Amino acid sequence: MEGSVPLEWYLILSAAIFAIGGVGVLLRRNAIILFMCIELMLNAVNLTFLAFSRYRTGALGALDLDGHVMSFFVIALAAAEAAVGLAIILSIFRHRRHINVDDGNLLKN
């Protein structure tokens, strides 16, 4: 197993996914795609947690699974967030017949 992937590669992959998700959140106006980009960003964070957990365990020589636990909670949070968010999208669609986030100004004024 010599020549293992260095930690930085995982971190850079994670940064790339996070940046792509961030671009999506800023550029797209379709609320569903916006939500999917948020899921991408959450996944990037999970990848960072798992990479640090593994390399910390390697450096300490002792089990350090806190990163795994945090990823587990992030996935649970993502499920909750998706359920509420999609309910809001459905509600907006019934009210306005579109889901363009730029036109959602119900709470303005």
Added chain:
Amino acid sequence: MASETIFFLILAFSIVVSSLLVVTLRNPIHSALSLVSTMLMMAGVYALLNAPFLAVIQVMVYAGAIMVLFLFVIMLLNLGDDELGERRFTLSKFITAGGAIFLFGAVAFGITTLGSGEPGSPQTAYPGLSRLVAVPGADEVACSEARAGVEGDHCEEVWVGGQEGRAAGTYDAASKTWRPAPELARSVALWERFGTVEWVGRSIFGKWVFLFEVTGVLLLAAVIGAVVIAKRRL
């Protein structure tokens, strides 16, 4: 090249391509399907990181439950061309994309500078990061100070890949490797426990049990909230 590197490069390239597709494709169904493939390949990367439990959770919860919810809502809305709107390329979009590329470049530069161990790099401020080295293989022995040894050289902390714990060791010039003290060889295999259901579960239901209970309450609140919001007209 080691097989881990090859798998990582293939997965990383496909993940970046399919996540770009998530952002750029116009039809939400196509976006959702490429997000599913991104999630599945992310599960592959988790497996590379010795996280079998999280890889399975990723496939079941993300690629399974959450994406089915997304697809369900997309099909329920059934957006036509007029709702999707024109594809517009404005100046602000290019500025945003350029800003994101700049941000990624800055983060990547920071990461590589932190980890490179060059003199003058910020790792002097964070000495922990420089010690996060790659995991040695099952029969690979390393000194924690990462130095080349001479015959009879003494190392305070020697550790074997695949083994838990540290012990003192001496350098053996004939085999060009470190010889750990016997107590290290007797210890339980570390990487057989890392990331498994049993040990992640011990951590969740031991150290983090309060957080786990709070997550349960949060999920209940989210379910009730989702039902209430989806039922009533705004």
